[in-house]
Amino acid sequence: MGVDTFESWLRDLASTLHDNAAYLTELDSAIGDADHGSNMDRGFQAVVAVLDETTFAAPDEMLKKAGMTLVSKVGGASGPLYGTFFLRFGTALTGAEITPASLGEALKAGVGGILQRGKPELGDKTMYDAWAPALAAYDEAVAGGSDVHGALVAAAEAAAKGRDATVPLVARKGRASYLGERSAGHQDPGATSTTLVLESAARTLG
């Protein structure tokens, strides 16, 4: 897994988010402020622009630059959260030989950044409700001897289940929390975009 593999992930993710921008914004209209899709699309189009004009020597350099670009272009809560994820994910891969276990550690480092910035807990109805089961499923798959692709497929499936499980929850973080009980019955936009990130990774990495 070299630079090209990770570049194909970021490009696949950018086009996935572009295709799903209206859907994410619609989910956000129900319980937030109707900007999640357009923000993610704008951020990842900026990442694609960086990929188009820069040649990276190693995956970590590219992923860190992607993270910085998201922080600089997205704004809102998604910018710091996804930006910090890619920054920490990339940093954790610096110099490491990429194995199923080291990639799992990098994912964990990325999600650690999300925890530090957003301080979410499981059940708050946030992107963490997709990330947490995804990390657990990834580790379990690797422990069972899976390769990177297999572990990412397991992670994406777990993220999707976590995303679906956000529907009945009452939000306790982010703009949706201001609705109180009225936030129940709606799927969380952040958990939805996280699932797209992992599904894209499962398609392109490994």
Place this chain on the structure above:
Amino acid sequence: MKKLINDPADVVSEALRGLVAAHPEQVRVDLENRIVYRKDAPRAGKVGLISGGGSGHEPMHGGFVGLGMLDAACAGEVFTSPVPDQMMAATKEVDAGAGVLHIVKNYTGDVMNFEMAAEMAAAEAGTEVQSVVTNDDVAVQDSLYTAGRRGVGVTVLLEKLVGAAAEEGRPLQEIADLARRVNDNGRSMGMALTSCTVPAAGKPTFELAENEMEVGIGIHGEPGRQRLPMAPAKEIAALLVDPVVSDLPYRQGDSVIAFVNGMGGTPLIELYLMYNEVRQLLDSAGITVARSLVGNYITSLEMAGCSVTLLKVDDDLVRLWDAPVNTPGLRWGA
């Protein structure tokens, strides 16, 4: 969607071009970073005041840049907080050696981005930065299990009061303490008659029937805490004033600045009518209105509706309120 725009992607930058073209004697604009600066910033010896947030709340914050209020405002995308790069650039630009105060509304994105910017400014330039987070919205009741109360109307009053204090040359710590005291003494509650349409989304954020209203809204088109049957202005005023008064609580004999704010789509005739109702409720509660403000100051695009803010004041705060201010959105005595 029917709006006076060209391309949804260009709304913010084109509006900033218009702001500076209309008010060249008060502000200048860094279009690349989307920062509105006071024309003569930085001012030697003066604490720099920076705010910012998503666009769509005009005149806040860009309209409050100028003499007696902000030194810089960072404009995000519509309803999306600005990014740390903008706040970093603004912080470095307005720091005249006396330090910088970040005025942040309590929304997850605003808080996170300003936090990152303050960390970076301290690390890179050694700038002394303090932050005040406004959280005056009483509609958010249980702050232990939510992101906490939103920063709404008090932000406008705070920028005016703290702006006047900074103009007097007070030091950063004193300015920051004053800002927190203002926030602690203010409360707000808002309601909507209609949704608004975010340009990039292209359709209304929520639908309200002709006979319904949303009570307990914020400023981002997000729905409120409750959907209630439409009511006469007198009843709506009570729905807004009662929870505000009982929350601090404001007591008989208290002196306040009373602020009736339009959300962008309500004409002044209705806002003055609402102020009349609010004033009667305060009179009967024995609360003295020292100063008042009525108009569209912290808006939510074309949303119809209003919010009521009360701020408990003493003589010092009234004096700061009366001090000259000269910005595109607020001007007196100058």
